[in-house]
Amino acid sequence: AYRALPLAIFLALAISTLLYIAVATVAVISVPLETLVSSPTPLRDVVASSPIGNAEIFGSVALIATANGVLIEILMVARVSYGMAHRGWLPAWFAAVSPRSRTPVRTTLIAGAIVLLLAVPFDVGELAAMTSNVLLSLFVIVNLALMRLQHVAPRDDLPIRAPRWLPPLGAAGAAALLAAQFLMG
Known part of the structure; x- marks a missing residue:
């Protein structure tokens, strides 16, 4: 695990970088640069300019991806809080896990509530x-x-x-x- 994790992180960064470069290249080739710069939704403009593009589907995919990102953030905060409590860096109450699912339900609910409170204003x-x-x-x-x-x-x-x-x-x-x-x- 000690050798696999750094390699996995490096590969994730390399693949993400290549994907960003590919998306940026396609965007600049597909839509005039002035349009991209002034647009509040440049990737949607790229999809709309495609002969087979459907901007509504792209918006739906973006919404699902955003929801997935929010869920990942909630789980990350919950796991970090659980780990800190397990090591005594936060009150032990945060280290409690559900006997049925063996997951930190309390910290997950708290993280979800914090995200909800921040998302509203x-x-x-x-x-x-x-x-x-x-x-x-x-x-x-x-x-x-x-x-x-x-x-x-x-x-x-x-x-x-x-x-x-x-x-x-x-x-x-x-x-x-x-x-x-x-x-x-």
């Missing part, structure tokens, strides 16, 4: 920006924590192995993206 763009900022902040913190662990713990005691140059690069990259988001407003 904010639009999707604001929620996406907030989520991005939180995740980038977490990436900075995780990389800084790994730097600290590499400094104080013997190499054999660490559950993850990374070259010493990688955590500072990751922290700096995430911090730069976070700063760029704030500066670009």
Whole structure:
């Protein structure tokens, strides 16, 4: 697992990057750049410009993908909260699991309630920006924590192995993206 996870992360990033490049290339080839830049829904415009494109179906797929993303976020928050409580970093109440499903039902319900409370007053763009900022902040913190662990713990005691140059690069990259988001407003 220690060797498979870093490879899986790298492959996921590489495949995602290639997909983004492919989508951007198709978009620029299919629709004039000025139209893409000024459009509030550029990918929908790309689909609509296709001879077989159906923008309504694209909207439905986007809605399903968004709902899936929200569910993943809820589960991620629930599992992280459960893990933190299991290690004593949050009250033990958060570590409770359902005897029937063996899942952290309490933290899942709390995470769902938080997402619902945030979804009501904010639009999707604001929620996406907030989520991005939180995740980038977490990436900075995780990389800084790994730097600290590499400094104080013997190499054999660490559950993850990374070259010493990688955590500072990751922290700096995430911090730069976070700063760029704030500066670009």
